[in-house]
Amino acid sequence: MTALAESVANAGGVAPGTPVRPSRRRGAGAWRIAVLLALGTYFLVPIGASIWYTVRDRADGGVTGRVYGAIPGAAGFAEAFGRSLLLAGLTVVLALLLMVPTVVLVELRLPRLRTAVELLTLAPLVLPPIALVVGVRSVLAWAPDYFYGTPVAEAMFALQRPALPWILVLVYVVLALPFVYRALDAGVRGSDLRTLTEAARNLGASWPRVLGSVVLPVLRTSVLNAAFLTVALVLGEFTVASILGFETFPTWIVRISGSQAQLSVAVSVLSLVVTWLLLLLISTLDRRRGPKESS
Numbered sequence: 001m002t003a004l005a006e007s008v009a010n011a012g013g014v015a016p017g018t019p020v021r022p023s024r025r026r027g028a029g030a031w032r033i034a035v036l037l038a039l040g041t042y043f044l045v046p047i048g049a050s051i052w053y054t055v056r057d058r059a060d061g062g063v064t065g066r067v068y069g070a071i072p073g074a075a076g077f078a079e080a081f082g083r084s085l086l087l088a089g090l091t092v093v094l095a096l097l098l099m100v101p102t103v104v105l106v107e108l109r110l111p112r113l114r115t116a117v118e119l120l121t122l123a124p125l126v127l128p129p130i131a132l133v134v135g136v137r138s139v140l141a142w143a144p145d146y147f148y149g150t151p152v153a154e155a156m157f158a159l160q161r162p163a164l165p166w167i168l169v170l171v172y173v174v175l176a177l178p179f180v181y182r183a184l185d186a187g188v189r190g191s192d193l194r195t196l197t198e199a200a201r202n203l204g205a206s207w208p209r210v211l212g213s214v215v216l217p218v219l220r221t222s223v224l225n226a227a228f229l230t231v232a233l234v235l236g237e238f239t240v241a242s243i244l245g246f247e248t249f250p251t252w253i254v255r256i257s258g259s260q261a262q263l264s265v266a267v268s269v270l271s272l273v274v275t276w277l278l279l280l281l282i283s284t285l286d287r288r289r290g291p292k293e294s295s
Helices: 002-009 022-055 077-108 111-126 129-146 151-159 166-189 193-202 207-218 220-236 239-244 249-257 261-294
Strands: none
Touching: 022 261, 077 111, 077 166, 077 193, 077 207, 077 220, 077 249, 111 166, 129 151, 129 166, 129 239, 151 166, 166 220, 166 239, 193 207, 207 220, 220 249, 220 261, 239 249, 249 261
């Protein structure tokens, strides 16, 4: 009887978990520290060497910031950097206009097409950019040979204007699709978008108002991440612009590297710092959003 009572009393008990040995925890922490130190060395040593190369005064010795001060007045810098910023802004706008409605439509109305859309957006990662740009250049070469004097030729010529090469914007949108879709899809999966959109529709909101007042605020962080990735891609892309013959920020850096090596490295370091600042800005906006949503 006593054994039966003890078994009944212990039936709902939960066996205590096996304690983790402190030595294992110390070992895991040491490995984490070692990995972080290795990664930090791998990234910071080349950057530090680049900064030292740009601030070292070879003539008089010591340290100088003369090279960084000469960046705004460098020949072609303002034009190339402004063109790249304009291309980045247009690419972000077109990519978001294309992908935000697509992601929302797939999530709410066409979930069966999710796999097909994922495969389509992965195509730019499978197709090398060099192959893509060679195909684009071949198509653009048809204009004077087969369509001269027609609206098709005029449209192709308009896409290749040096002041604002829209052909680069279209190619960059294709190259940015994998990153934009992944960022937006992660935001959609992490939010109850279906319930919010149905509530807005039941209250009489139109689909454009739902996208502007419900979807975009919910996906604000995802949209910022997608925009950041797109801007970073455009500001660092060299192959497409070089083969098509347009001078952008990366091609300008390569062009001056032969005659002004310190200046080219300084501009590269400065662009890296700007990229980090954008990333920190997105992280700050995301942290400010969290407490507001939790309250």
